[in-house]
Amino acid sequence: MKKDLLHAIGNTPLAKIFEHNPGSIYAKLEYLNPGGSIKDRSALYMVEWAEHRGLLKPGMTIIDASSGNHGIALAMIGAIKGYNVIICSTEKHSKEKINTIKAYGAQVRTFAPTDSLEDPNSYHSQAVLLQKNTPNSYMPNQYCNPLNAEAHYHGIGKEIWQQTDGKITHLIAAAGTGGTVSGAGKFLKEMNPNIKVIGVDAANSYRSTKGNPKPYKLEGMGVDSESIVLDNSVIDEFIEVTDDQGIDMMKNLAHKHGFLVGPSSGAVAYAAYVYSKNLRPNDIAVILFGDSGRAYLSKGFYE
Ligand SMILES: Cc1ncc(COP(=O)(O)O)c(C=O)c1O
8 A cells, every 4th residue: 555646656567578589678667657657756856855955835836848747747746745837848749748737737838849958949948937937936947957867866776676686787768858867877887887778869859960950759758958967977878769660669569569658668669679689698678668658649650
């Protein structure tokens, strides 16, 4: 029994996938978190840090920028803890994610997509502005807050180490803010420096294109700024995935394997599939499935 809903965040299961490899690949089912994504962990960590320091008090407003899942997590946490929540997002992101934020009673402001988060018109810049102009508000600022990675250092990194009895050899995870792969990767490398940490980025992102980004459909991932949350010192390599590669794999995961996951998970599974030729018989790779395909049904990805 859990003390409350927030205590039900984390401790997600690992399930084996792609059986025919020399090594083993396990998917960590982060879509089973109460808010439906990996972002429940980092959002709660950032909120509780601010509460403990008196920066966030009952009745205040939480404002942040999100591609959807961090916003959903904040909206759920706000409903439980009694905060107003305003999320800035873009028209690119799925209707389901925007409507889910609203269903928790939070507000959403959507902005036209921009190539970079540093653009003054980006949803991130607009959230910063809104927070400055809103009395009694607090911005966790997932794109610039080192606690984002720290949450995954203490959470998902430690869990994977324990669940695999320290036998994990590879971590393969999508990078958006970079918090997940940096935090979990740091913990795992401290436990065993031989563990390989592989980030998965959108092929058209700011980082992948060396500052010349183009639009892409993969949601919840893609390094779109000089991210200070991304710790390149723990990442051994990046695998860049195109929309078609990620979305084809997302369909394949549902049709052939029964994992109904979002596009970032499709991209991660594609990267793992490509990388799997490098695995040796005793290797154990863990990949992260960040959210559910149910949040993207209106996008027609499965058609
Ligand atoms: C579904 C999903 N997977 C992966 C990520 C990437 O996580 P991070 O921002 O920690 O790099 C996100 C980020 O929003 C996400 O929503």
